[in-house]
């Protein structure tokens with residue numbers, strides 16, 4: 447018997463879709479994060495679904511469709527501070543609760559995503575300091 451991937455353990459595509467839906471509802475309601483995103487979330491939602499599926503051991507949807515993730519480089523056009531990373535992680539933790547992801551899987555996922563979120567930080571200048 448082989449060990450379940452996190453993707454399988456949480457319920458595969460159905461749960462991952464619920465997670466991503468709920469996550470972007472929260473991002474859309476977050477005053478710090480909302481301005482960084484385009485008017486509609488359709489594209490990023492789909493790409494995030496591909497990415498998280500792949501990251502947690504499901505089919506390699508992201509690489510098949512978008513190539514190497516290179517996520518830090520893809521985020522460089524957006525000024526991301528530590529506060530953005532924290533807000534992103536808060537939205538994700540709360541979306542995981544909405545998607546009924548059980549605690550052990552939730553902790554494993556959050557730990558992995560925490561590293562990725564802080565890796566995306568590319569400026570420590572808050573808006574006031576950038577003169578916006």
Ligand code: HEM
Nearest residue numbers: 482483490493494497512520524526530531534562563566
């Ligand atoms: C740290 C805070 C973060 C902020 C503020 C942020 C913000 C953004 C923004 C503004 C976009 C582009 C949306 C668009 O052009 O439609 C984006 C794309 C994306 N983000 Fe993030 N992000 C963050 C962290 C993360 C993390 C931790 C992950 C991975 C788990 C991630 C995965 C993605 C993916 C997969 C895309 C689509 C990339 C592509 O193929 O074009 N982001 N993000």
